[in-house]
Amino acid sequence: xxxxxxxxxxxxxxxxxxxxxxxxxxxxxxxxxxxxxxxxxxxxxxxxxxxxxxxxxxxxxxxxxxxxxxxxxxxxxxxxxxxxxxxxxxxxxxxxxxxxxxxxxxxxxxxxxxxxxxxxxxxxxxxxxxxxxxxxxxxxxxxxxxxxxxxxxxxxxxxxxxxxxxxxxxxxxxxxxxxxxxxxxxxxxxxxxxxxxxxxxxxxxxxxxx
Numbered sequence: 001x002x003x004x005x006x007x008x009x010x011x012x013x014x015x016x017x018x019x020x021x022x023x024x025x026x027x028x029x030x031x032x033x034x035x036x037x038x039x040x041x042x043x044x045x046x047x048x049x050x051x052x053x054x055x056x057x058x059x060x061x062x063x064x065x066x067x068x069x070x071x072x073x074x075x076x077x078x079x080x081x082x083x084x085x086x087x088x089x090x091x092x093x094x095x096x097x098x099x100x101x102x103x104x105x106x107x108x109x110x111x112x113x114x115x116x117x118x119x120x121x122x123x124x125x126x127x128x129x130x131x132x133x134x135x136x137x138x139x140x141x142x143x144x145x146x147x148x149x150x151x152x153x154x155x156x157x158x159x160x161x162x163x164x165x166x167x168x169x170x171x172x173x174x175x176x177x178x179x180x181x182x183x184x185x186x187x188x189x190x191x192x193x194x195x196x197x198x199x200x201x202x203x204x205x206x207x208x209x210x
Contacts, residue, residue, distance in 0.1 A: 010050070011048065011049075011050050011053075011192070012188065012189070013188075014050045014053050014054055014057060014188055015057050015188060018033075018054070018057055018058070018061065021033075022061065022066055029067075030067075030071070030072070030075050033054065033058055033072075033075065033076065033079075034075050034076070034078070034079045035079075036049055036050065036054060037051060037054065037055070037076055037079035037080055037083065038079040038080075038082055038083045038086075039083070040083065040135075040136060041079070041080055041083030041084050041087065041135060041136060041139070042082065042083030042084070042085075042086040042087050043086075043087065043090075043136070044087065044090075044136055044137060044140050046136070047132065047133045047135075047136035047137070051132060051135065052130075052132065052167050052191050052192075052195050053187075053188045053191045053192060055076055055163075055164055055167035055168050055171065056167045056168070056170055056171035056175075056187070056191055057171060057175075057188070058072055058076070058168060058171065059072075059167065059168040059169060059170060059171020059172035059173075059175055060171040060172070060174075060175025060176070060180070061175075062168070062171070062172050063171070063172045063173070063175045063176045064175075064176070069168075069172060072168065073164060073165070073168055076164045076168060077160055077161055077164045080129075080159075080160035080163060080164055081156055081157055081160040083139075084125070084138075084139040084156045084159075084160065085139075085153070085156065087136070087139040087140045087143065088139045088140070088142055088143040088147075088149070088152055088156075089143060090140060090143060091139065091140035091141060091142065091143025091144040091145075092143035092144070092146065093143075095140065095141075095143055095144030117141070117142050117145035117146075117147040118145075118147070118148075121142055121145070121147040121151070121152065121155070122151065122154075122155040123155075124138055124142075125138055125139065125142060125152065125155040125156055125159050126155055126158055126159040126162065128159070129159040129160065129162065129163040130163060130166075130195070131195065132192075132195050135163075139152070139156070167191075
């Protein structure tokens, strides 16, 4: 089973791939899950990796005693917090340099970003956790906006713990419900749809305003 040429298939059928990892790699699946969540939150070039659905499905497998629930919780929380932290520092050190070379970049945009994250950075970091793509870019932009790091870290921890807890324990408690257990692919689609719904609504609102 190759992941290199099937990124869409990987996202849609993450339940099958997770089963494959468990059957073939055993305990190393903890590391694989850690890396996927870390990369999804830690690098702006990998926002397409599954986050919500992977955590939920990991919870359903934990309900079947495939994973140790508490160990999995700590692994995922550490991955989520570490990912955002790395993304923040990448934005802090390289973001302004990258955007300053862009002809579309204006200094006023950078100044507005700083002001925004000073005012609303905390709740943005928490809310972004629950929206795909946005959660990948939010810590990066927080770094560009030079959001105070100790403050960022507090909201990073709150957001990371809340995000993982919601989807992991949701999967653990609802994953064994027959209708969920027998339709995991459909559940993955629903999670993806619900996750991106706020983006779609905001896009439509923006178009209507124009």
